Amino acid sequence: MLPDEHSEAPIVAANPFTAKDVVAILRERGWLAAEPSPEQQAWCERAASMLGGHAADRAALTDLLGLVFQYDAREIISRVESHVVFSRYAARGVLRQVALLLLDGAALTSERFKEIIASLKDGMELRGRELFHPIRLALAGRTGEGELDRVILLLDEAAALSFTVPVKSARARILEFCSALD
Numbered sequence: 001m002l003p004d005e006h007s008e009a010p011i012v013a014a015n016p017f018t019a020k021d022v023v024a025i026l027r028e029r030g031w032l033a034a035e036p037s038p039e040q041q042a043w044c045e046r047a048a049s050m051l052g053g054h055a056a057d058r059a060a061l062t063d064l065l066g067l068v069f070q071y072d073a074r075e076i077i078s079r080v081e082s083h084v085v086f087s088r089y090a091a092r093g094v095l096r097q098v099a100l101l102l103l104d105g106a107a108l109t110s111e112r113f114k115e116i117i118a119s120l121k122d123g124m125e126l127r128g129r130e131l132f133h134p135i136r137l138a139l140a141g142r143t144g145e146g147e148l149d150r151v152i153l154l155l156d157e158a159a160a161l162s163f164t165v166p167v168k169s170a171r172a173r174i175l176e177f178c179s180a181l182d
Contacts, residue, residue: 017052017061019044025062026163031069033164040161047154054147067140067151068158071168073180076141085133085143090126092181094134097124099174107156108170113149138177139170 022044026032036044047065055061076082085091101116102108120131133143139155140148152170159169168176 015052017048017055019048022048025065031163031165043157043161050150050154051147054150064147064151068154068167069165071141071173073176076137077180081143082137085137088130090124090130091134093124094120094126094131095138095178098135099178102171102174105171110153113153139173
């Protein structure tokens with residue numbers, strides 16, 4: 001390992017998307033009917049900022065936004081890749097702990113998400129996919145990388161706004177997911 005290897009700043013993907021792109025996608029998909037309210041516009045700016053650098057193209061951004069607006073726990077659980085996640089060590093235990101931590105109903109902010117992850121890491125001594133894949137599956141609707149954590153962080157704010165399709169909060173999603181498991 002080179003001595004100065006850690007001194008380099010991480011490479012961040014350029015973000016070609018703006019709030020206008022997010023608004024256009026929401027309208028095309030029927031998730032936003034009229035001009036966005038100031039709160040919806042702020043959410044669209046946040047969504048563009050958080051997701052844009054993780055989307056290779058407009059279709060990928062549309063796909064990530066779809067994870068916010070479309071959620072069906074039974075359909076998610078029926079997928080083969082979901083069963084692969086559940087076959088891993090402690091997957092159901094992770095979901096139980098996340099559900100317990102989200103039951104208080106407080107909004108899932110970036111800080112709160114960090115606290116939940118830290119609590120799970122300490123309490124369950126899990127890392128990597130054994131920890132993150134069950135969480136991402138239950139809250140974002142699929143497994144994957146860090147872009148799904150960003151989707152998760154958009155949920156509660158979107159759920160508080162009146163889009164044409166009601167957005168399920170992180171709490172509502174984990175409850176629906178755990179109910180569908182039984």
